[in-house]
Amino acid sequence: MPPPSRRLLAVVGLGLVATTGCARRNFFQPDARIGLGSTAVLPASADSVQATAGRQYNRHSRFYCFFWGRHYRRVWAAPATVPVLRLASAAPGGLKFGKAGGGFQTTSATLVGRQEREYALRSLDKDPQKTLPKVLRPTFVLSVVRDATSAAMPYGALTVPPLAQAAGVPHTRPRLVYVRPDETGLGSMSERFRGKLALLEEKYEELASATPDLAGTTNFVGGENVLKKLYFNPAHYIDQPAFLRARLLDIWLGDWDRHERQWDWAEFREAGGRVRYRSIPKDRDQVYFRFDDGLVPWLASRRFIAPQFHTFHEHYGYIPGLVYQAEFIDQHGLAQLRRADFQRMAADLQKRLPDSVIERAMHRLPPAVFALEGQRLGNHLKARRQTLPQAADAFYLKLAREPNLGGTAQADRYVVHRYPDSTTVQIFTAAHHLPTTADTLHFQRTYFPNETHQLTLDGLGGDDVFEVHTSSAGRPLPLRLYGGEGRNQLLPEGGAGRLRFYPQESSNFSAAERGQPYLSRRRHTPTERGIGKSADSTDDKN
Structure with a gap:
């Protein structure tokens, strides 16, 4: 049997034969603003704009979508009223450019505020160009891979904070902003952010000051580096019940992209020289993922090809595929927990996530987006909450195998x-x-x-x-x-x-x-x- 990468390329080839001419030199929308505003000069006094996350994804025929999926194309093209980013007032004391981010798909930057507090600015739209071999980047394959971004729910991260807070999981508080087409305050990243929608969220100390569970932390450790500390220091350990709570929240939200780089860790020093690490999930780009509604992606997401591209339904589906990306960190962070621990945590989350919290979270979506997807997503979350213990058990058995x-x-x-x-x-x-x-x-x-x-x-x-x-x-x-x-x-x-x-x-x-x-x-x-x-x-x- 050929490796998954070859099988996936064969499936993609089938779709390419059926939908020729999908490559575009100018793939992305030139400016997120819609209507006359997209070509007009933005007044200096403008506080908000009407914009879309990526209307280029909604320009395909039914024939194309039969092969490649409808995904969230209408959501990417839905209008939203978005505040304009003003660095001087975006945070207490203002923000200034710190450094460029290093993501493979997301345009990102670190901004610095008062007392050196850090904030992350991340573009809503993605460009997966760097994930392809260089030989394929000049070809029509790049447009196909770029178009797959439409499977992500662009505004999904906005709904997570009230859900995470109710669940007892530390979380960031992303805000949706529009970067002016003449912005110069983002240093070397200014040109790449201009005219885009982005999420602005606090990092580290700002997060700790607003999260009681993180009070007393002595340091924050980045995702992969916590494994280095565990490896060299036997007295260092992960707070496994807290990590399980966060992972079951991931599963409930259908967030399949939870590898070790998708976490920050709060460090707590304890008596006897022991050091405990509590997990802080970040980058909620893949919650509510919808991928299997086209022939090619449906085939590609089969468990024998690429099961990690897991679609969010009212049922959980193939749990080993949903947790595939996080296998390494799960083995380290959940090794001591028993089957009963998984069941107790699932039951606790069921109590913490009533309908009222779910509905409040869905109303954080822009109104036009809520009209398209809010009710459906909320109903799916309610259905998944009812069967969370079964999903937790399947997760446990996957790890225990x-x-x-x-x-x-x-x-x-x-x-x-x-x-x-x-x-x-x-x-x-x-x-x-x-x-x-x-x-x-x-x-x-x-x-x-x-x-x-x-x-x-x-x-x-x-x-x-x-x-x-x-x-x-x-x-x-x-x-x-x-x-x-x-x-x-x-x-x-x-x-x-x-x-x-x-x-x-x-x-x-x-x-x-x-x-x-x-x-x-x-x-x-x-x-x-x-x-x-x-x-x-x-x-x-x-």
């Missing part, structure tokens, strides 16, 4: 007890890496064969010890051990069935041990498991 437990850069000791009906894992960190005088247990969980099909333990770094105690009766759970870097030891006791160990060449084994059937030779480094990439990240706030 093949868990991957990562270690740290320090010396860790893994103690595994394998029985016919369960496997218990304990992970200890050596005392000299912690402010204690004894090895510290920082992970313990029991896995059951009706939920878990294979278990992987990843030492990653340091001189790790794997103690595996296997009962002689029955068939134990398949176990994969990766020694990672450092001099590692495997101390088996009992049977060796369904056990494989992948050590580094420097691992410390006797000649007799090397002849055992459970030992496999395979080099393995933190980078192969995704930690090396995060360890190189430098996106801390401070």
Whole structure:
């Protein structure tokens, strides 16, 4: 079977054959303003404009839409009254340009306000040009990929704050603004923002001052960099119940794009040198995504091609596809939680999200957009709320099926007890890496064969010890051990069935041990498991 990328290209090719001539040199609307205002000079005193998010998406025939989908084309072309961005009054003390953003699709910039408080300015429309290989960028494929932006709900992020607040999840407060066609205050990004609609939202300290749950935070850590801190510091840990609350909110909203770079983390220092991180979701660009209403995208979003392009319906559909993008951070941030924890959290969210909150959130959409989609989206949210426990259970089972437990850069000791009906894992960190005088247990969980099909333990770094105690009766759970870097030891006791160990060449084994059937030779480094990439990240706030 060909890889998903080849299958997707084959599907796209089918649509391209059926809808030739879709390429346009001037793809984007020249200015978000509509009517005579789009060609007229904007008066200096103008406080607001009538604008559209991207009317270019609504210029296609029914034949084209049969293949590529209606998506949210009418919403992108719907009129909205939008305030004009005035840097001098956009925040207390005014705002000034800080630095350009580095997004692949979104035009973004960091603005700085009073006391160096930071704000993010992000364009509503996207340009996925950089996601394509350079050889395809001059071709009509670029227009097709750009047109797929219409599957996103451009104003969806405006509805999230009241929902997140009711759910107990920290959130930003995006504001919709129009950037003047003669704006010069955005430094090197001025030209790229001119005439566009954008979202302006506060970051870090401004967010903490308005969120009681973040009171007492000592620092804010960027998305990937928190993994670096967890890797090098065993006393650092994620607030897993809080992260589960945020992830179930994501699932309820149909927000499928929740990889590790889509999070900020509030840092809390605790007694004994421990540091806790609480998740702050950001960039709500993909809530209420609608992708499967055309032949080509429907085929492309099948679970055997690209299931992450998950459409928001009144039912949840294929949960592994909805959570696909966040698999790496989910494995790190939810590893200790049990099935009952998922059910309790889902039930709590059901109580926190009554119809009145949903309806209030939908009325944050521009009036013309609410008339098109507000009722439908609200009804879908109400239906999804009723079945949230079932979705939470499917999410749990997805994570429990093949868990991957990562270690740290320090010396860790893994103690595994394998029985016919369960496997218990304990992970200890050596005392000299912690402010204690004894090895510290920082992970313990029991896995059951009706939920878990294979278990992987990843030492990653340091001189790790794997103690595996296997009962002689029955068939134990398949176990994969990766020694990672450092001099590692495997101390088996009992049977060796369904056990494989992948050590580094420097691992410390006797000649007799090397002849055992459970030992496999395979080099393995933190980078192969995704930690090396995060360890190189430098996106801390401070």
